[in-house]
Amino acid sequence: MLGLNPWLVSAVAGLGALLAAATLTEPLRRLALRRGYTDQPDARKAHDRPTPYLGGIAVAVATLGCAAAAALALPQDGATVGVLLACAALVAVLGLADDLRSLSIRARLGVEAAAAVTVVVWCGHPEVFGGWPDAVLAVGWILFTTNAFNLLDNMDGVVSTVTAVIAGFLCGAALAVGLTGIAAVMAALAGACAGFLFHNWHPARIFLGDAGSLFVGFLVSSVTVVLHRGDTAHSGFTSLLLITLVVTADTGLVMVARRRAGRPLLQGGRDHIAHRLRQLGLTVRQVTLVIGGFALMTCLAATLVMLRAFPGTVALITALTVTAVSGWLLLRVPVYTVPGADRTG
Numbered sequence: 001m002l003g004l005n006p007w008l009v010s011a012v013a014g015l016g017a018l019l020a021a022a023t024l025t026e027p028l029r030r031l032a033l034r035r036g037y038t039d040q041p042d043a044r045k046a047h048d049r050p051t052p053y054l055g056g057i058a059v060a061v062a063t064l065g066c067a068a069a070a071a072l073a074l075p076q077d078g079a080t081v082g083v084l085l086a087c088a089a090l091v092a093v094l095g096l097a098d099d100l101r102s103l104s105i106r107a108r109l110g111v112e113a114a115a116a117v118t119v120v121v122w123c124g125h126p127e128v129f130g131g132w133p134d135a136v137l138a139v140g141w142i143l144f145t146t147n148a149f150n151l152l153d154n155m156d157g158v159v160s161t162v163t164a165v166i167a168g169f170l171c172g173a174a175l176a177v178g179l180t181g182i183a184a185v186m187a188a189l190a191g192a193c194a195g196f197l198f199h200n201w202h203p204a205r206i207f208l209g210d211a212g213s214l215f216v217g218f219l220v221s222s223v224t225v226v227l228h229r230g231d232t233a234h235s236g237f238t239s240l241l242l243i244t245l246v247v248t249a250d251t252g253l254v255m256v257a258r259r260r261a262g263r264p265l266l267q268g269g270r271d272h273i274a275h276r277l278r279q280l281g282l283t284v285r286q287v288t289l290v291i292g293g294f295a296l297m298t299c300l301a302a303t304l305v306m307l308r309a310f311p312g313t314v315a316l317i318t319a320l321t322v323t324a325v326s327g328w329l330l331l332r333v334p335v336y337t338v339p340g341a342d343r344t345g
Contacts, residue, residue: 004074006074006180009184010171010180010187012070013067014191016066017062017066017189017190018195020066020192020195022195023195024057024062025055025196025199028054032052032053033052037052037053037054038050038053039207039209051205052205052207053099053207054096054209054211055199055207056095056099057211058196059193059208060092060192060211060212062192063185063188063189063192064085064088064089064188067081067184068085070187074184076180076181079122080226081181081184083118083119084119084185084219084223087115087119087218088215088222090115091111091215092211094108094112095209095215096210096211098210099210109143112143112147115218116142116222119226120142124225125138125225141221141224144221144248144251145217145221145224145247146217146218146221148248149214149217150214151250151251151254152213152247152272153207154272154274156200156202156203156204156284158288158292159216160196160197160200161193161289161291161292161295162292162295163189163216163220164190164194166243166295167186167189167190168190169243169302169303170183170186170223170227171183172303174186174223174227177227179226182223185219196212202285217247221244224240224243228240238312239302239312240302242301243298245295246298249273253273253330254269257271274287274291275335276330276333277290298319301315301318
């Protein structure tokens with residue numbers, strides 16, 4: 001078992017998760033339809049027909065099962081992998097509970113915070129200031145990014161595509177630095193999201209739901225923190241920001257737009273990047289490819305920074321400038337004045 005090739009094990013974990021997610025999703029879709037677990041269309045949502053939302057269970061089960069099996073084959077970092085998977089499973093259960101019976105924001109954040117603290121305390125985190133402020137910053141980063149993924153889940157295939165891209169990059173990065181167990185976890189997550197896309201690609205037959213979006217967001221954000229644990233180099237922080245830039249940019253855009261429009265910050269709406277690109281005339285599939293392509297570019301930039309092939313400061317300034325200019329242009333797209341876009345659900 002110790003002589004197994006980590007690249008091969010990760011590849012098998014990814015392929016296994018892809019097949020498992022693709023297979024499990026259809027029975028879950030039928031179950032959701034029988035039980036009435038569907039996301040109903042309204043003015044704040046992009047879909048126009050009731051759609052089941054238990055797809056996140058397939059992604060979580062496929063990821064956890066294949067990652068756990070890979071961890072047995074690659075015992076390195078076994079404790080870290082165990083904590084990551086256990087906490088991610090807890091967040092998935094939290095999301096499922098929210099799907100079936102809406103939970104309060106306080107309850108959701110409480111469970112998410114407990115899981116994030118466990119990961120940071122047990123698995124480590126980057127060092128910026130030294131001491132406990134670094135742990136607080138890491139927990140805050142995980143909480144913000146987890147819920148940013150949840151907000152990004154507003155159009156067919158977007159979160160699944162973005163997660164597959166980011167997880168694939170993180171798998172390669174973990175393998176490059178010898179974190180083989182974490183690499184297998186990310187390979188499984190990438191594969192599970194790719195398998196789910198067979199059902200979630202437009203027109204989607206099933207959604208991730210909170211169980212899925214919170215699960216993938218928590219696992220990605222936790223691994224970015226663990227991957228840079230103990231890192232004090234500027235390049236480490238830069239790559240961490242670049243990896244999930246597309247997700248944080250969407251949340252930032254929405255917060256700025258709602259603040260300027262005097263709308264409640266936590267109220268759902270069709271004012272995300274995806275909706276604005278649709279207003280510009282792109283199809284749903286084109287929107288998914290554009291957002292996924294942006295995630296791919298920022299991950300490639302993060303790779304160059306981590307390999308010291310490109311200056312971190314230049315990469316970060318360039319990426320933030322492009323993001324800021326793109327955000328400013330997208331803010332000019334009228335989403336609150338189109339029919340139905342400014343109504344509450």
